[in-house]
Amino acid sequence: MAEFVRLGIIGIGNQGSGYARHLTQDGWCPEIKLTAIADKNPARVEWAKNTLPEDVTCFDNAIDMLDSGLIDACVVSIPHYDHPKYVMECMKRGIHVMCEKPAGVYTKQVREMNEEAKKHPEVVFGMMFNQRTDCLYRKMRELVQSGKYGRIRRTNWIITNWFRSEAYYRSGGWRAPWAGEGGGVLFNQCPHNIDLFQWICGMPTAVTAIGGLGKYHDIEVEDDCTALFEYENGATGVFVTTTGEAPGTNRLEIIGDRGKLVNEGGKLTFTRNEIPADVFNKTTPNSFGRPEVWDIDIPVNGNGEQHNGIRKNFVNAILKGEKLIAPAEEGIKSVEMANAMLYSLMTGKRVELPLDAAMYEEHLKKLIANSRFVKKDEVKAGVDMGKSF
Amino acid sequence: MAEFVRLGIIGIGNQGSGYARHLTQDGWCPEIKLTAIADKNPARVEWAKNTLPEDVTCFDNAIDMLDSGLIDACVVSIPHYDHPKYVMECMKRGIHVMCEKPAGVYTKQVREMNEEAKKHPEVVFGMMFNQRTDCLYRKMRELVQSGKYGRIRRTNWIITNWFRSEAYYRSGGWRAPWAGEGGGVLFNQCPHNIDLFQWICGMPTAVTAIGGLGKYHDIEVEDDCTALFEYENGATGVFVTTTGEAPGTNRLEIIGDRGKLVNEGGKLTFTRNEIPADVFNKTTPNSFGRPEVWDIDIPVNGNGEQHNGIRKNFVNAILKGEKLIAPAEEGIKSVEMANAMLYSLMTGKRVELPLDAAMYEEHLKKLIANSRFVKKDEVKAGVDMGKSF
Numbered sequence: 202m203a204e205f206v207r208l209g210i211i212g213i214g215n216q217g218s219g220y221a222r223h224l225t226q227d228g229w230c231p232e233i234k235l236t237a238i239a240d241k242n243p244a245r246v247e248w249a250k251n252t253l254p255e256d257v258t259c260f261d262n263a264i265d266m267l268d269s270g271l272i273d274a275c276v277v278s279i280p281h282y283d284h285p286k287y288v289m290e291c292m293k294r295g296i297h298v299m300c301e302k303p304a305g306v307y308t309k310q311v312r313e314m315n316e317e318a319k320k321h322p323e324v325v326f327g328m329m330f331n332q333r334t335d336c337l338y339r340k341m342r343e344l345v346q347s348g349k350y351g352r353i354r355r356t357n358w359i360i361t362n363w364f365r366s367e368a369y370y371r372s373g374g375w376r377a378p379w380a381g382e383g384g385g386v387l388f389n390q391c392p393h394n395i396d397l398f399q400w401i402c403g404m405p406t407a408v409t410a411i412g413g414l415g416k417y418h419d420i421e422v423e424d425d426c427t428a429l430f431e432y433e434n435g436a437t438g439v440f441v442t443t444t445g446e447a448p449g450t451n452r453l454e455i456i457g458d459r460g461k462l463v464n465e466g467g468k469l470t471f472t473r474n475e476i477p478a479d480v481f482n483k484t485t486p487n488s489f490g491r492p493e494v495w496d497i498d499i500p501v502n503g504n505g506e507q508h509n510g511i512r513k514n515f516v517n518a519i520l521k522g523e524k525l526i527a528p529a530e531e532g533i534k535s536v537e538m539a540n541a542m543l544y545s546l547m548t549g550k551r552v553e554l555p556l557d558a559a560m561y562e563e564h565l566k567k568l569i570a571n572s573r574f575v576k577k578d579e580v581k582a583g584v585d586m587g588k589s590f
Numbered sequence: 591m592a593e594f595v596r597l598g599i600i601g602i603g604n605q606g607s608g609y610a611r612h613l614t615q616d617g618w619c620p621e622i623k624l625t626a627i628a629d630k631n632p633a634r635v636e637w638a639k640n641t642l643p644e645d646v647t648c649f650d651n652a653i654d655m656l657d658s659g660l661i662d663a664c665v666v667s668i669p670h671y672d673h674p675k676y677v678m679e680c681m682k683r684g685i686h687v688m689c690e691k692p693a694g695v696y697t698k699q700v701r702e703m704n705e706e707a708k709k710h711p712e713v714v715f716g717m718m719f720n721q722r723t724d725c726l727y728r729k730m731r732e733l734v735q736s737g738k739y740g741r742i743r744r745t746n747w748i749i750t751n752w753f754r755s756e757a758y759y760r761s762g763g764w765r766a767p768w769a770g771e772g773g774g775v776l777f778n779q780c781p782h783n784i785d786l787f788q789w790i791c792g793m794p795t796a797v798t799a800i801g802g803l804g805k806y807h808d809i810e811v812e813d814d815c816t817a818l819f820e821y822e823n824g825a826t827g828v829f830v831t832t833t834g835e836a837p838g839t840n841r842l843e844i845i846g847d848r849g850k851l852v853n854e855g856g857k858l859t860f861t862r863n864e865i866p867a868d869v870f871n872k873t874t875p876n877s878f879g880r881p882e883v884w885d886i887d888i889p890v891n892g893n894g895e896q897h898n899g900i901r902k903n904f905v906n907a908i909l910k911g912e913k914l915i916a917p918a919e920e921g922i923k924s925v926e927m928a929n930a931m932l933y934s935l936m937t938g939k940r941v942e943l944p945l946d947a948a949m950y951e952e953h954l955k956k957l958i959a960n961s962r963f964v965k966k967d968e969v970k971a972g973v974d975m976g977k978s979f
Contacts (some may be wrong), residue, residue: 220642232615235671235848270605292827344754354834354835355750355830355835357748357814357830359746359843361744361845364867364871364875365878366870366871366872366876366877366878366879366880367871367872368874368875368877369877373876377626387793409800409818410799411798411818411820411826412826413824416824417868417871418871425826427744427818427828429798429800429818435802435805436815437800437801437814437826438816438828439816441744441746445686445867445871446743446744446845447849447863447867447870447880447881447883448849448850448861448863448880448881448883449850450843450879453841456750456835460836461837461838461839467828472837474836474837477834478753478834478835479806481757481836482755482806482807482834483755483756485755485757486756486757487759488755488757488761489754489755489758490755491753491755491836491837491838492836492837494836494837500921503955524979528978549940551938568816568974574739581744582895
């Protein structure tokens with residue numbers, strides 16, 4: 202068995218160049234040896250040649266890198282639309298692949314990617330859901346999924362600390378037009394949160410959203426969304442996000458029969474009903490009574506290993522068969538939720554899940570066709586690998 | 591000018607009997623002299639005769655009390671449907687009137703009451719919105735309404751600490767059927783919160799709600815509601831309430847350009863942007879920057895005088911022309927919001943405000959006509975003054 206994995210990176214933009222530096226300069230994850238990068242943007246390739254060690258081969262074309270025999274695994278770190286396309290190119294060559302979030306922009310393309318993945322069970326296919334390593338979210342999931350916490354009754358995530366300035370949106374030409382990212386805060390900033398939400402609480406069965414397109418910024422996509430969730434067991438939920446608010450809030454509250462879990466300000470608290478609410482409700486003779494509670498601060502050990510934790514897990518999955526923290530097939534769930542929220546927000550309709558993938562693709566195509574977006578600056582980072590449609 | 595006000599109370603149920611005790615035994619509000627009570631329930635009248643001072647005259651009919659010449663002012667503390675009817679009976683006799691919340695069950699009847707009020711400018715007409723005396727809410731309103739806080743961008747009130755047991759709903763026959771209260775948590779528990787919400791942040795222009803009828807209890811009305819609000823300036827909001835949850839949350843967050851106000855756990859905090867978010871957004875050259883903030887704990891002096899504060903204010907309005915804290919004409923706003931939320935929750939439709947009052951009355955009439963509610967216990971408290979329809 203190999204002692205290390207030879208890695209390539211497609212796309213040396215903000216994220217990809219950071220990975221390359223961490224792996225070659227900062228000594229992160231010694232089981233990974235960066236052997237190649239590919240980027241269509243000549244300036245980026247030049248940067249890589251000047252900055253990365255000599256034994257990293259630089260390509261101006263991703264397919265050439267995949268065909269070079271220099272890599273066993275690949276990170277796909279390019280604009281969202283092309284994630285599925287290049288992930289599938291990796292799989293077809295038996296190259297293990299780590300996909301940046303989101304899995305794609307619309308479920309139809311992600312479904313195709315997942316179908317391809319089924320044909321290649323030998324390929325390790327991970328998603329960079331680094332926040333799944335965060336100890337607070339892991340603990341919340343453990344408590345909720347254990348069942349000890351009772352049936353979920355209500356969820357509420359206010360995650361509005363994603364403030365982005367106009368300068369941010371002007372800094373990359375692919376940011377925020379329909380043809381570039383295919384969406385705004387739900388597709389760029391929130392995939393982590395949406396994934397965590399479904400990872401901890403499960404998928405909703407219906408979504409109703411309000412918000413705005415370009416409400417706070419000169420962009421054509423959504424920068425504000427507030428959504429109602431309905432769950433199969435009758436529970437309800439709320440998800441609030443925006444890039445237009447400062448200082449913003451990050452507060453996740455989950456109510457079960459057994460009490461209330463709140464994750465806010467880096468702290469996890471559990472207010473535990475000594476008698477579960479549903480039992481107390483039916484048994485107390487007291488009109489105005491309520492269950493006694495314990496206030497519990499749950500100790501957690503920081504934010505976890507984040508990106509490097511996912512990278513280590515990916516390489517251990519390849520070398521040792523370790524179970525993936527974020528199997529990439531699960532990436533479709535957050536894409537579907539984002540699609541549903543955006544569709545509801547734009548049409549004023551309640552959207553039932555699973556979403557009609559063909560309908561959503563049509564919706565998105567129309568948005569692209571009618572786009573009035575004009576690039577104000579040159580693309581400064583990232584690689585445009587050609588649009589999917 | 592009189593030195594005190596002679597007060598009557600219609601309805602000596604839980605609330606009315608409490609008032610009577612406070613005024614006659616606890617020495618609250620010496621400017622009020624309780625001179626009469628009326629209740630249709632013989633057991634309650636008996637209780638009053640045995641408990642209250644001899645100079646309090648007890649009637650088994652409200653109209654007789656209003657015509658007796660014994661009172662200058664009256665508290666209407668009976669089931670919701672009949673609030674407007676008896677308030678108008680007071681006004682027609684020039685009797686000042688304090689109405690319990692809610693102002694009524696549906697806007698049409700409250701509108702009629704407000705029309706009658708216009709004909710009697712000499713009558714002081716107050717609403718028992720005692721939470722308007724709470725120092726935290728007063729301070730929030732002051733900050734928001736002053737404009738110093740900037741334009742409102744987002745509101746979010748999770749007010750789910752209204753847990754009520756099955757025993758509660760069994761304890762009073764008028765509780766929770768369509769013909770009794772005309773609604774559940776939005777009409778009994780939440781009128782205060784809904785009033786405060788509009789008092790601080792203004793009225794929404796549209797409402798979309800989900801939730802459930804008898805979701806947690808054996809009742810036919812709503813005991814769970816989560817609503818999206820849209821405001822005229824483009825701001826969005828969330829309102830979450832239920833009587834089915836323990837321990838519950840009471841957290842009100844209001845975001846303005848200038849920062850974030852949070853009222854939770856009896857504490858008011860203001861995270862203040864040194865540069866308003868909208869200005870910073872357009873002027874910073876930094877993609878990932880955000881305004882610097884001050885964390886400010888706002889000192890407030892407890893919960894205020896509550897019911898007695900409203901009573902004192904009412905009597906001072908009568909005796910000295912003091913401005914009312916809760917002019918009763920404003921009671922229609924929380925009724926309209928409750929109507930809109932319930933209608934949206936039941937129909938799945940987004941509801942624009944102002945609500946169509948005739949349509950809502952029709953909706954409610956149908957619910958009453960189709961009611962399957964069967965009383966499980968006798969009415970133990972309160973007075974049934976005859977249904978409005």
